[in-house]
Amino acid sequence: MQVRNEPWKPLIVAFCCNWCSYAGADLAGTNRLNYPADVKIIRVPCSCRVNPLFILRAFQRGADGVIVCGCHPGDCHYTSGNYYARRRMTLLFSMLDYLGIEKGRTRVEWVSAAEGQKFAETMNSFVETIVSLGENKRLEDLRCKTE
Amino acid sequence: MEQQNMREEILFTANADPKKCMKCGKCSGACPNYDKMEYHPHQFVSMVQEGNVEPLLESESLYLCLTCMVCVERCPRNVQPARFIEAVRLAKIRQQGENRLKPQDVPELIDEDTPQQLLVSAFRKYTK
Amino acid sequence: MQRIGVFVCWCGSNIAGTVDVKKVAQTLGREPGVVFSADYQYMCSQSGQDLIKDSIKQYKLTGAVICSCSPRMHENTFRKAAAAAGLNPYMVEIANIREQVSWIHKDMAAGTEKAIILGRAAIAKVHLNAPLIAGESPVTKRALVIGGGIAGIQTALDIADAGFPVDIVEKSPTIGGKMAQLDKTFPTLDCAACILTPKMVEAAQHENVRILAYSEVAEVKGFVGNFTVKIRRKARYVKEDVCTGCGLCTEKCPQKKAPDEFNLGLSNRRAIYIPFAQAVPKVATIDPDYCMMLKTGKCGVCSKVCGVKAIDYTQKDEFIEENYGAIVAATGFEPIGLDKFDEFAYSLSPDVVTSLEYERLMNAAGPTGGTLLRPSDLKHPHTIVFVQCVGSRCDEKSEKGVPYCSKVCCMYTAKHAMLTREKYPDTEVYVFYIDVRTPGKNFDEFYRRAVEQYDVHYIKGMVGKVVPENGKLKVQASDLLENRQLHIDADMVVLAAAIEPDKSARPLATMLTASMDTNDFFTEAHPKLRPVESPTAGVFLAGMCQGPKDIPETVSQASACAAKVIGLLNKDRLVGNPCVAHSDELMCNGCSQCANVCPYGAITYADKEFRMPDRTTAVRRVAQVNPAVCQGCGACTVTCPSGAMDLFGFSNNQIMAEVDAICK
Amino acid sequence: MQDRMIARAKELLENGTVDRVMGWKKGEFIYDVTPAVFYTADELEKDFVMNAFTAANVSKYLIAETKKPGRILAFLKPCDSYSFRQLMNEHRVDRDNVYIVGIPSWGKADMEKIRALGITGITDITEKDGDLLVTTVMRETHAVKKYDVYLEKCKNCKSKRIVVYDELLDGENGEDVPNNRFDEVAKIEAMPPDERFAFWRGELSRCIRCNACRNVCPACSCEKCxxxxxxxxxxxxxxxxxxxxxxxxxxxxxxxxxxxxxxxECSRVCPQHIPLHLLNRKFIKDMNELYGDYQAGETEQVRHPVTNYRDDDAEPGIVYTRGGSGR
Incomplete structure (x- = not known):
């Protein structure tokens, strides 16, 4: 693990589907709704494009929280993508919980293109959760050769 | 008991959802004992939903329901009005807190035309 | 190694106000692979685009990163600019530093830092970008309309008028559908035949329309622009091109006991028949279930009387195969069966009829010649009870009816009530309703006229039971507003039976890989914005098969549907979205999981021969994506355990590189 | 049973139904058994074995075997047959190229567990009245309770039913078995998060990444991982x-x-004894609870819970809110 000189700041990766949530994030910007700069958005075509690998990779590379945003169930641009995402993420989150990783480091939120306010609020509350959880060490420490 | 609590109890006993009702009145349209009743099947559903159960508890309509289940059978929304009537009836009986029919009183009440089934349902209805 | 140019936009003060654009440009300029970086006031302006174009040429850029507003805003602008300078448009990535940075973060240092990180992520992605060329496929300029009701006819006519050939496949012997059976149409009360039959004739005579009546779709292959459809032409036992429709055979046929479908079994027809006088095509059809010649080999009267020798008892079903660019589903509806509603005595008394049967009883060409007579004793009914919502709006778990509102019943019941009162003022008409739903132009006014002008008794309540007794129908119902139970001795009871999608729709949807809801209505691509398209590209929807609707709505939807079809057929080639899935055949297991999740049916499987490490060959099943059908959602990529399935433009390693760049 | 299997295999080779046989091959010791393909009656006589240690699931080998010319005879235990059916559903095996003889399985023994009882030098194991009689080189016979020496997978056997076969060696099929296979998962779920974390940290830290779990797993049979x-x-x-x-x-x-x-199989082969099956069972348990009971390989159903959905599925947040102590 690298030595940090600066005080810890959370690093949050947000996967946003192109059609609803990314547009919702844009709307938050257009309405000048503030949320912390710790949130970095990655655009994906649909929430069903988010591979559990991406989420684990983010944690592996030092992310403290990962949030997946998609269209509301029933509103998916591709009709069923978010339904698949919902099952996949439910199972993945349950597994992470089972391994003893803190609840709340991962989240799924449905944000429509009209919900700029909800996007900003979601990010604010998510950052708050991550700050209260502190640095993400558990996933990295899960397999520790020294023990 | 307060009306609200009574409503909750009735809803619990009925184990049916009055909100599913679309107020079509088919239950009352089908009811064979409609004219005898002060409150009709659809009113039981609606009044329980609204929490207005006091008049129902005091009404003779409770005992005029034949439990023929035609309202349950006909209801397009599967609201099962008879369950509400039965639940109000049970609430009333519980409120009374005593049995209304004692076995020793029965021989006096029956004549030779009384069907056995009536005795069974009378016990079901009037005893605890 | 890519040669990447970074272009940082100020967006006036929109970005430059809270992001140090110079610092962003300088820092990103030092990233590996970046050979040029610049900042500019308005990158989307003409001079900004020129800067991009010139730099691409001057520095021989192989990729570009634009740090600017949302890609939803100007991605296309910058891609076009890149293409104009000879760079593949898909080598351009946008870092959104306006909506996601400058507009939400007030702190200059934090904003600048985030802008740099987002820029790095975009650079990391461009390093893995590959030029993409959108696939093209030709378009067969011919449309297939499945269903020859008013929806199908209108769609076909509109497409044909635009100059494209159209085939209408209709399963019954004539086109016209349910509308042909109607008497009058609300709210204007013009006669259905008067407005429909000219359209049927127009379809028959239109040079671009071919009517394949008495036919069914047997198989559908292909994809948008390139469907191949196998159509079963059922044996009529009459040569369609020879028969003149003179009708002599239908008069001479000795078998008079076949139920007349057009009159819903209220009258009988012969074994050889023409459904109704205005049928299109006006050709006789032999009903093999009733024809003595076909059943026993003894008769042959029709063949003897036919002047043009059109009868052919040896005819067999034939299959034709045709190519189409677009397919329209217009399979329509049917009323639900009422066998589960014993309380209304539908199966006990002939005087309890459905609304569609009532239409026939009112119709001048119907079984009673237009005089309203009740079926049991052919006497004039004096009291008629209409019951609405029979089977509509039922509980979702109900096995009797359907959960939705059938939408048309309120209006046609008002129509029936009104017409009955107008023709026979001595008739008492009761309508039992739960709610009267009349949204639509001049609809509520129409209903009010029934109540106010024609004195129809509208009673809020529902009929509980109907008992036939001594030639009367004893109707017991509730009147909720007066809080009483009504007992009416009626002569007829008319049931507004719920409508449901035609039974042929479900197998058709399977053939088309079009999706359906739990009620067997076709689902639209988007419930608000793409209401006449199926999620399956190239498949369009018109009329009741998509949901309950009346004639004006059906016709509007049909024309909208035709517009979409014309738009598709007008193209010579379909240019696809190049950001589609593709499968690496060397890694594919052929396990079908990707096809299971694909909402578009874009994935098929082929057996391919592979060389094995031991130099033998083995045949393996591998997935193949049809780029013309794939919409690029990526559901398959995550389902694929081996990672054989990947998405152009959003590949596994591209997204992973973005994650890495952000989390560095 | 071994003799009957060899006899049947020879018949099927003889009459041309198959041209080779998938089974288990004797090793140096009785517990040292490997899956193998036999081509002749002689090979079968010499090396074919069926005993308390033939636990290996042979279905995975049939992916490659059924792609070869000819037809192979495969003896499938109930659990192997589930894997085979799942591979059929995924179009990985060619059903026509394999002749399946279903064989019953009364459970397989774990050598380490027998050793732990202090028994070494085993030469034979037979079944008697529900117990196992272990014979050693010292000509001693130890009676041990089956359950004490079962492999984990047999201890929590879900079914003795063979779900796909051409014939059954015994002529009759077994039935599903009531089991407590999710108890251990529930036990871990009920731990406080810190304890759960410590548990998994202890287990996963031992991984030497030998890939044995991956190589043995019938589902982990990607052309390229x-x-x-x-x-x-x-x-x-x-x-x-x-x-x-x-x-x-x-x-x-x-x-x-x-x-x-x-x-x-993953847990059976892990040289570090990491209970990997607890990860898989966690997913199975979650899917059963959230999306309805589902057993992979049991039927011809090709859409499993992860490639399916319902409009009213639970939201992912349920993971953090649903019941259970320690949550």
Whole structure:
């Protein structure tokens, strides 16, 4: 693990589907709704494009929280993508919980293109959760050769 | 008991959802004992939903329901009005807190035309 | 190694106000692979685009990163600019530093830092970008309309008028559908035949329309622009091109006991028949279930009387195969069966009829010649009870009816009530309703006229039971507003039976890989914005098969549907979205999981021969994506355990590189 | 049973139904058994074995075998048959190229557990009245309770039913078995998060990334594993950091979710005795609870819970809110 000189700041990766949530994030910007700069958005075509690998990779590379945003169930641009995402993420989150990783480091939120306010609020509350959880060490420490 | 609590109890006993009702009145349209009743099947559903159960508890309509289940059978929304009537009836009986029919009183009440089934349902209805 | 140019936009003060654009440009300029970086006031302006174009040429850029507003805003602008300078448009990535940075973060240092990180992520992605060329496929300029009701006819006519050939496949012997059976149409009360039959004739005579009546779709292959459809032409036992429709055979046929479908079994027809006088095509059809010649080999009267020798008892079903660019589903509806509603005595008394049967009883060409007579004793009914919502709006778990509102019943019941009162003022008409739903132009006014002008008794309540007794129908119902139970001795009871999608729709949807809801209505691509398209590209929807609707709505939807079809057929080639899935055949297991999740049916499987490490060959099943059908959602990529399935433009390693760049 | 199997295999070779046989081959010791293909009656007579240690699931080998010319005879135990059916559903095996003889399985023994009882030098194991009689080189006979020496996968056997076969060696099929296979998962779920974390840390830290779990798993039969694929972005033949193994085990469990028949081979072969089946069973338990009971390989159903959905599925947040102590 690298030595940090600066005080810890959370690093949050947000996967946003192109059609609803990314547009919702844009709307938050257009309405000048503030949320912390710790949130970095990655655009994906649909929430069903988010591979559990991406989420684990983010944690592996030092992310403290990962949030997946998609269209509301029933509103998916591709009709069923978010339904698949919902099952996949439910199972993945349950597994992470089972391994003893803190609840709340991962989240799924449905944000429509009209919900700029909800996007900003979601990010604010998510950052708050991550700050209260502190640095993400558990996933990295899960397999520790020294023990 | 307060009306609200009574409503909750009735809803619990009925184990049916009055909100599913679309107020079509088919239950009352089908009811064979409609004219005898002060409150009709659809009113039981609606009044329980609204929490207005006091008049129902005091009404003779409770005992005029034949439990023929035609309202349950006909209801397009599967609201099962008879369950509400039965639940109000049970609430009333519980409120009374005593049995209304004692076995020793029965021989006096029956004549030779009384069907056995009536005795069974009378016990079901009037005893605890 | 890519040669990447970074272009940082100020967006006036929109970005430059809270992001140090110079610092962003300088820092990103030092990233590996970046050979040029610049900042500019308005990158989307003409001079900004020129800067991009010139730099691409001057520095021989192989990729570009634009740090600017949302890609939803100007991605296309910058891609076009890149293409104009000879760079593949898909080598351009946008870092959104306006909506996601400058507009939400007030702190200059934090904003600048985030802008740099987002820029790095975009650079990391461009390093893995590959030029993409959108696939093209030709378009067969011919449309297939499945269903020859008013929806199908209108769609076909509109497409044909635009100059494209159209085939209408209709399963019954004539086109016209349910509308042909109607008497009058609300709210204007013009006669259905008067407005429909000219359209049927127009379809028959239109040079671009071919009517394949008495036919069914047997198989559908292909994809948008390139469907191949196998159509079963059922044996009529009459040569369609020879028969003149003179009708002599239908008069001479000795078998008079076949139920007349057009009159819903209220009258009988012969074994050889023409459904109704205005049928299109006006050709006789032999009903093999009733024809003595076909059943026993003894008769042959029709063949003897036919002047043009059109009868052919040896005819067999034939299959034709045709190519189409677009397919329209217009399979329509049917009323639900009422066998589960014993309380209304539908199966006990002939005087309890459905609304569609009532239409026939009112119709001048119907079984009673237009005089309203009740079926049991052919006497004039004096009291008629209409019951609405029979089977509509039922509980979702109900096995009797359907959960939705059938939408048309309120209006046609008002129509029936009104017409009955107008023709026979001595008739008492009761309508039992739960709610009267009349949204639509001049609809509520129409209903009010029934109540106010024609004195129809509208009673809020529902009929509980109907008992036939001594030639009367004893109707017991509730009147909720007066809080009483009504007992009416009626002569007829008319049931507004719920409508449901035609039974042929479900197998058709399977053939088309079009999706359906739990009620067997076709689902639209988007419930608000793409209401006449199926999620399956190239498949369009018109009329009741998509949901309950009346004639004006059906016709509007049909024309909208035709517009979409014309738009598709007008193209010579379909240019696809190049950001589609593709499968690496060397890694594919052929396990079908990707096809299971694909909402578009874009994935098929082929057996391919592979060389094995031991130099033998083995045949393996591998997935193949049809780029013309794939919409690029990526559901398959995550389902694929081996990672054989990947998405152009959003590949596994591209997204992973973005994650890495952000989390560095 | 071994003799009957050899006899039947010879008949089927003889009459041309098959041209080779998938089975288990004797090793140096009785517990040293490997899956193998036999081509002749002589080979069968000499090496074919069926005993308390023929636990290996042979269905995975049939992926490659059924692609070869000719027809192969496969003896499938109930748990093997579930895996085979799942592979059929995924079009990985060619059903026509394999003749399946279903064989009953009364459970397989774990050598380590027998050793732990202080018994060494085993020469034979027979079954008697529900117990096992273990004979050693010292000509001693030890009676041990079956349950004490069962492999984990047999201890929590879900079914003695063979779900796909051409014939049954015994002529009759077994039935599903009531089991407590999710108890251990529930026990871990009920731990406080810190304890759960400590448990898994202890287990996963032992991983030496030998890939035995991956190589034996019938569901892990990708043409090329995502972890070997340079294009996937997670290729790691040589792990860069400790996290890689966590990633590997989570993703491996995720990739087989909905397809894992719970055959238990992963835990059986793990040289470090990591209870990997508890990861797979966690997914199975979650899917059963959230999306309805589902057993991979049981039927011809090709859409499993992860490739399916309902409009009213639970939201992912349920993971953090649903009941259970320690949550």
């Amino acid at each position: 995502v972890f070997d694929n340079p294009k996937s972005g997670v290729e790691n033949k040589a792990p860069a950091d400790d996290f890689e193994e966590n990633l590997f085990h989570i993703i491996r469990a995720y990739h087989v979710a909905g397809r894992c028949t719970d055959c238990g």
